[in-house]
Amino acid sequence: MDRSRRKVLLFVLLFVFTAALPVLARGPWVAGYSLGFSGNDIVVSFSVKGALDRPDMKEAILSTRPVKLTFYTQVIKHRALWKNKVIAEKVVKHIVRYDTLTKQYKVQTLVDDVLSEERTLATWDEMVGYMVSIADLKVVSVADLVPSENSYTVRVKVHVLSNLVLWIIPWSVETPWVEKKLVTP
Amino acid sequence: MKIRFSSRNVKVSAALVGLLIVSVFVLVIVREQQNASVASAGSGSLTGLAVLNVLLMVVLFFVLFRELVKGFLAWRRQREGARFRTRLLTTFVLLGLVPSLLLFIGAIILIQSTVDRWFRSPVNSLTIASQNLVDKSMDLLRTESRRKVHALAWQLKQVPVEMRPSLLKHLNEGGDIDVYYLVNRKGKILARTPDSTSKPDAYKVSKLFRPGGLVGWMDLAPKPTVLSGTSLDAETGLIVGIYIPEDLFDKARFISANYEAYLQIRNREHILKISMISSFLALTLLITFASVWLGSHLLREINQPLQLLLEGTREVSRGNLEHRIAYEARDEFGLVVDSFNGMTSEVEMSRAELENRNRELRSATDFSERRRRYIETLVETLNIGVISMTANGQVHTLNSKARTLLGLHPDEAKKHLVSRPEWAPIAALLAAKSENSIINREVTLTTSRGYATVSVTSRPLNDPTGEVSGFLVILEDISDLVRAQRSAAWQEAARRMAHEIKNPLTPIRLSAQRIRKKAMDGAPDLESALVEGCTTIEREVRTMLKMVDEFSRFARLPEVRVRPASLSDLIESTIAPYRSTTDFELDLPGDFPLVRIDTEQMGRVLKNLVENSIQAMGKKGLIKIGLKVGDGHALMSIRDTGPGIPEENRSRLFVPYFSTKKRGTGLGLAIVARILQEHGGDIKVDERYLGGAGFIVSLPL
Numbered sequence: 001m002d003r004s005r006r007k008v009l010l011f012v013l014l015f016v017f018t019a020a021l022p023v024l025a026r027g028p029w030v031a032g033y034s035l036g037f038s039g040n041d042i043v044v045s046f047s048v049k050g051a052l053d054r055p056d057m058k059e060a061i062l063s064t065r066p067v068k069l070t071f072y073t074q075v076i077k078h079r080a081l082w083k084n085k086v087i088a089e090k091v092v093k094h095i096v097r098y099d100t101l102t103k104q105y106k107v108q109t110l111v112d113d114v115l116s117e118e119r120t121l122a123t124w125d126e127m128v129g130y131m132v133s134i135a136d137l138k139v140v141s142v143a144d145l146v147p148s149e150n151s152y153t154v155r156v157k158v159h160v161l162s163n164l165v166l167w168i169i170p171w172s173v174e175t176p177w178v179e180k181k182l183v184t185p
Numbered sequence: 186m187k188i189r190f191s192s193r194n195v196k197v198s199a200a201l202v203g204l205l206i207v208s209v210f211v212l213v214i215v216r217e218q219q220n221a222s223v224a225s226a227g228s229g230s231l232t233g234l235a236v237l238n239v240l241l242m243v244v245l246f247f248v249l250f251r252e253l254v255k256g257f258l259a260w261r262r263q264r265e266g267a268r269f270r271t272r273l274l275t276t277f278v279l280l281g282l283v284p285s286l287l288l289f290i291g292a293i294i295l296i297q298s299t300v301d302r303w304f305r306s307p308v309n310s311l312t313i314a315s316q317n318l319v320d321k322s323m324d325l326l327r328t329e330s331r332r333k334v335h336a337l338a339w340q341l342k343q344v345p346v347e348m349r350p351s352l353l354k355h356l357n358e359g360g361d362i363d364v365y366y367l368v369n370r371k372g373k374i375l376a377r378t379p380d381s382t383s384k385p386d387a388y389k390v391s392k393l394f395r396p397g398g399l400v401g402w403m404d405l406a407p408k409p410t411v412l413s414g415t416s417l418d419a420e421t422g423l424i425v426g427i428y429i430p431e432d433l434f435d436k437a438r439f440i441s442a443n444y445e446a447y448l449q450i451r452n453r454e455h456i457l458k459i460s461m462i463s464s465f466l467a468l469t470l471l472i473t474f475a476s477v478w479l480g481s482h483l484l485r486e487i488n489q490p491l492q493l494l495l496e497g498t499r500e501v502s503r504g505n506l507e508h509r510i511a512y513e514a515r516d517e518f519g520l521v522v523d524s525f526n527g528m529t530s531e532v533e534m535s536r537a538e539l540e541n542r543n544r545e546l547r548s549a550t551d552f553s554e555r556r557r558r559y560i561e562t563l564v565e566t567l568n569i570g571v572i573s574m575t576a577n578g579q580v581h582t583l584n585s586k587a588r589t590l591l592g593l594h595p596d597e598a599k600k601h602l603v604s605r606p607e608w609a610p611i612a613a614l615l616a617a618k619s620e621n622s623i624i625n626r627e628v629t630l631t632t633s634r635g636y637a638t639v640s641v642t643s644r645p646l647n648d649p650t651g652e653v654s655g656f657l658v659i660l661e662d663i664s665d666l667v668r669a670q671r672s673a674a675w676q677e678a679a680r681r682m683a684h685e686i687k688n689p690l691t692p693i694r695l696s697a698q699r700i701r702k703k704a705m706d707g708a709p710d711l712e713s714a715l716v717e718g719c720t721t722i723e724r725e726v727r728t729m730l731k732m733v734d735e736f737s738r739f740a741r742l743p744e745v746r747v748r749p750a751s752l753s754d755l756i757e758s759t760i761a762p763y764r765s766t767t768d769f770e771l772d773l774p775g776d777f778p779l780v781r782i783d784t785e786q787m788g789r790v791l792k793n794l795v796e797n798s799i800q801a802m803g804k805k806g807l808i809k810i811g812l813k814v815g816d817g818h819a820l821m822s823i824r825d826t827g828p829g830i831p832e833e834n835r836s837r838l839f840v841p842y843f844s845t846k847k848r849g850t851g852l853g854l855a856i857v858a859r860i861l862q863e864h865g866g867d868i869k870v871d872e873r874y875l876g877g878a879g880f881i882v883s884l885p886l
Contacts, residue, residue: 059452060452062448063445063448063449063451063452064445064448064449065449065452065453099441100316100441100444100445100448101319101323101403101437101438101441102323102403102405103323103401103403104402104403119388120388121388122392122402
């Protein structure tokens, strides 16, 4: 094998290894993503799978560490020959903290960093059910959209936590963006 | 003062500043790790450390990889200093890496054991046990509340629905329950503890109608309470609460808080370890990087002048003395480079000077060669033979005239000269010479053209130290001159002989005429005249005979046979007959060296000179005879107190037949000169002596 072929093979192996890294570390994913209308608002509902059922997450929660799931929702307007534009965005944070005295889970919901809901739940399943779902979240008003144009996309993703790969390389554990074409009525 | 910034200084300064910043950064992070609460360890600083570690690793690997590649390429190209560079870099890497790695491994082991020991400490065990105790206490309260709610529910189910609030109030007044809520499915409160202001939320109400109900729910406000609830029927439910004693709750809260802190630490145990290990890793990498970078920098510092010196040496060895090493430094390398440049400059100057000298020498050699050729041509065209000989008697050069005189063919090798018969008399002459003497002798050579009279002059050639390095022999063909001299001599001899013969003939003729006259006249005194006339004739004939003997002797001088003899003895023996009549003053050194002479011939020389002096002085006078050594010759002086020799006669004194005496033959001093000539010596008038006649006889020692 000559030197140039050896170089090419080396680069291919390096590329495959780099590309396979996220696959090898199977992360969370978005499930049940749906778009709907609530009055004049467009609402989204979706949940994240493979997040809190991780053993390390459960261990972290039961160790009373605050655990946060961040739900990103963006409405994107597609523009020809130009960069797409985010016209609306919502960031919802679900934070849970376990109380070893009461054996209850205190959960908080922050919408765009503003506390919108706080409740206490008795069981793990109830807490998980609450934490991993977003239901009927208003992302944009129909009035803010141009009806004749069907060039909007609503995309969502969930950031679970920041981790360190091999304890050295910072690695963000989150779902990939999931998009849905917005069909205006 | 002007400060110059070289790119190298800027790089070094930038690197040092960068290293300082990174070091401070690492120290700050490590410090933060130490100061941070255990619970919060490993949050932000860990990421910072991780980023720093990755950066350091990348830089370290880049530096190492670059140095390795450079070293490999230098080795492949067989560049000078590659081996030295690789060895030095390896040493620096090992010097930095090995201690750092050992320290790092030691730190990992220490951190592992320390953290593990901390989590297994009795304090932590106590914390866990305390929490268990709290859990048990709370579980008891939960069980109690559950038991109470089920007991109440059974009682309430036994009474009509409208009586349930009054029954609950009654039971509350009895102190069996602290708090109660009777609610319907929609959350509406049908009855509750009189002093209670809060109400169950929808979550709790919903739990009532689920299987299992509400069990052991804890409300912490307004007052810590354990709540349990159950449904009474499809539409109503009951919640019963027990107040947690305040001191128990405070202690339970305190224990739980500590337990939670412990759990959080426990949960982050590996992060804690990693953060500490990362700190050490960062320090290790920093030290290694610093070591490698410094090594690399030092390597460049050493390798650059080394390579320049090697290149310079190669250039100089190729003969490029104009090559100078462009390297400025104030360290020892700078000194070495300066010395190299100085040395090269001096060598260049020396070479230039040498080339100038060489040119001058070549010019001088050319001149000498031209001069030599000119002299050779001159010598070659001379009408005299010139032979140069080495000190040991070998012929070095000879010109064509010498070849002609000695019968050597032009193409014949000069070494054959010594085998020529013509060379024999010259060789004999040269054999008799002393080293420092100049010989001038006439020899007769038998050549193919007949006899030739040749004047041979040999004189030593001295080298600059004064040592005799050879001899120069000059051969002059004087055959024509000798013939002319001989002819003139014969003419003079004939004239003199005629004159000398004529002188006695006159008295003889007169005596004969007188006798004849007396006889014809019959003179009475005829007898006496006859006797007198015969006597005269007899005397004159004797004179003539003597004269003939002198001529004969001059013409036939015997061959000189030399042997070492004492001149002092010869002088003593020669003057002995004259001592009775003449006064002598002798100056004869007792240690005077022996001289090679023919004693008989030299005695004749001495006798002739002494007799001349006696004749010149008359009966009174003094003869001084002295001996001394001068210029390699024995010098004998004979001085008298007579009238001396007139100036005009001095040049002709040794010419044959010249005489100032009335009856002299003029051959005495000529014979003296010839005898001395055959001895290799000489005689001359002592010009400095003014007290009479003086002669200096010189003989070779």
